[in-house]
Amino acid sequence: MTYVIHTRAELARDVAAVPGEIAVVMTMGALHEGHRRLMREARKRSAFVIVTVFVNPLQFGPNEDFDKYPRTLEADVEACRAEGVDLVFAPSRDEIYPAGVPSITMNAGPLGEILEGASRPGHFSGMLTVVQKLLMLTRADVAFFGEKDFQQLTLIRRMARDLEIDVEIVGVPTVREPDGLAMSSRNRYLSPDDRRAALALSRALREGATHTDAEAALATARKILADEPSVRVDYLALTGPDLGEPGEEGPARLLVAARVGGTRLIDNVPLTLERAA
Structure with missing residues (x-):
C-alpha cells in the first residue's frame, strides 16, 4: 500500500514509526522510467521507501520554466504504487518554506559555479537547500539520485560529506530511451x-x-x-x-x-x- 501525504506533521508521524532503514528518492514529479529505476534500486536496498514530489521554486531562474514545469501528481502516485513505494510526500510550497523564501540557503561553493552553475546562477544553492531540508524531514538513511544530473549528484555528495550529514548518497546510472536519448x-x-x-x-x-x-x-x-x-x-x-x-x-x-x-x-x-x- 502506498500512502500519499502532504504535510510535514504527517511525515514526522510516519517516519517515526519506521523501525528500520529509510530510503528516499527525491523528484520534481512528471515521473518517467528513470525515476522508476531509482525507486527499484531503493527498494532493493531498504524496507521502507519514500518518494518526494516537489517542484522547488528556489532552483529555477527568472527566465526558466517553473510555471510550465509539468505537474502530474495523480500519474506520479500511480507510478509509485506500481513500484511498491511506501510513502509519497507531496508537500505544497508553503509546507516546505513556511516563512517564504528562506533567508539562509546552502552555498554550493566553487563547484556550483561551473558548468550548470555558470549557465543557471543560483540553481545549485536552491537545489542543495531543498535536498538538505528533505533529508532532515524524511530522516533518510540512504538517498538515490540519477547520474544524468551528474553535477547535482556530485554536489549533494560533497554537501553530505562537508556538513557531516549522516546519509549515504547513491548514484544510479542514466536511463535512456531506446534511441539513446537520456530520459528527462x-x-x-x-x-x-x-x-x-x-x-x-x-x-x-x-x-x-x-x-x-x-x-x-x-x-x-x-x-x-x-x-x-x-x-x-x-x-x-x-x-x-x-x-x-x-x-x-x-x-x-x-x-x-x-x-x-x-x-x-x-x-x-x-x-x-x-x-x-
Whole structure:
C-alpha cells in the first residue's frame, strides 16, 4: 500500500514509526522510467521507501520554466504504487518554506559555479537547500539520485560529506530511451524534429567516450554537435569524476548541455583516459 501525504506533521508521524532503514528518492514529479529505476534500486536496498514530489521554486531562474514545469501528481502516485513505494510526500510550497523564501540557503561553493552553475546562477544553492531540508524531514538513511544530473549528484555528495550529514548518497546510472536519448521530464517539450536533433547529444557523448585521449574525445563530440544545426551548445566539457581537472589517465566524465528548440537538455557519460604511450 502506498500512502500519499502532504504535510510535514504527517511525515514526522510516519517516519517515526519506521523501525528500520529509510530510503528516499527525491523528484520534481512528471515521473518517467528513470525515476522508476531509482525507486527499484531503493527498494532493493531498504524496507521502507519514500518518494518526494516537489517542484522547488528556489532552483529555477527568472527566465526558466517553473510555471510550465509539468505537474502530474495523480500519474506520479500511480507510478509509485506500481513500484511498491511506501510513502509519497507531496508537500505544497508553503509546507516546505513556511516563512517564504528562506533567508539562509546552502552555498554550493566553487563547484556550483561551473558548468550548470555558470549557465543557471543560483540553481545549485536552491537545489542543495531543498535536498538538505528533505533529508532532515524524511530522516533518510540512504538517498538515490540519477547520474544524468551528474553535477547535482556530485554536489549533494560533497554537501553530505562537508556538513557531516549522516546519509549515504547513491548514484544510479542514466536511463535512456531506446534511441539513446537520456530520459528527462523535459523531453515531452520536444517536437518530432527537435527530438531527432536531440539525439546528437547522446551520439556525441557515446562517440567521444570511445577515445582514451581527452582532446580526441572532445574533438569527436564537438564535431558531431556542430553538424546538427538545431542544437545550440551551452557547454561541452571533460572533467575528472569529481568535476575537477581530469588526470592524464583514469576515470573522467564527458558532459554536455544544449538547447534544442525551446528545450534545454543535459547529458553525460563516463570514460577512461589513458596516458599516451
